[in-house]
Amino acid sequence: MKSKNMSKLLWVESIFVLTLILAGTAMAQAPSFRPVATVLQIMQGMVVPNSDVIFKVSHNPPKDDKEWTNVQNSAITLAEVGNLLMIPGRTSVYKDLIDTDIKRNGDWAKNAKALTELSTRAFHAASAKDIKELDAMNNELEATCEHCHATYHPLRGNEPLP
Numbered sequence: 001m002k003s004k005n006m007s008k009l010l011w012v013e014s015i016f017v018l019t020l021i022l023a024g025t026a027m028a029q030a031p032s033f034r035p036v037a038t039v040l041q042i043m044q045g046m047v048v049p050n051s052d053v054i055f056k057v058s059h060n061p062p063k064d065d066k067e068w069t070n071v072q073n074s075a076i077t078l079a080e081v082g083n084l085l086m087i088p089g090r091t092s093v094y095k096d097l098i099d100t101d102i103k104r105n106g107d108w109a110k111n112a113k114a115l116t117e118l119s120t121r122a123f124h125a126a127s128a129k130d131i132k133e134l135d136a137m138n139n140e141l142e143a144t145c146e147h148c149h150a151t152y153h154p155l156r157g158n159e160p161l162p
Contacts (some may be wrong), residue, residue, distance in 0.1 A: 010098035035090040041151075042090075046081050053124050054141065057134045068129055075122035082116030111148040118144060 037045070053074035061067045074145075086109060118141045125133035 015049075022141045025038070033087045035084075035087050037090075039085070039090055042084060045075060050081075051141070051145070054078065054119075054134070055138055057126075057131060058120050058138060062126075062129075063093060066120075068126055071126040071134075072123055075119050075126055079116045080112075080121035082112045082119065085112040107151060108148075109155060111144060114144040115141075 053071055057071055062071055076153075118137055121137050122134060122141070125131075125137060
């Protein structure tokens with residue numbers, strides 16, 4: 001009986017050790033990301049021009065497939081920007097505030113994820129040529145941007161959170 005229990009224990013321990021080795025290997029192979037652009041550069045170079053395309057659809061709907069493709073491309077770019085903004089160590093006027101917030105309550109992370117989710121919705125709406133859905137989504141996207149800017153935009157005159 002002892003021999004059978006010892007065999008089971010050895011089997012469980014072997015699986016545990018193998019799992020740890022495989023997990024360590026997977027973690028060692030995980031890509032490391034190195035931010036290149038500052039938050040301001042991302043906003044000016046990617047967010048502003050691509051969000052302008054999305055926001056203008058309500059007033060100036062695409063007229064052909066080429067224009068709809070442009071809206072799709074802008075939406076998917078914004079969706080990926082949310083991911084870029086989550087890379088730790090990105091330089092910003094409020095870098096310490098952002099890094100601390102991600103660890104503390106995640107408002108920065110919530111806003112970045114909302115940008116990704118809403119922009120993905122915009123992509124699907126543009127793919128379906130659904131102006132009504134783009135209009136509805138635009139209000140949510142604008143509110144998400146304003147919420148983030150109220151806390152993190154350096155020109156808004158807000159003091160960093162304690």
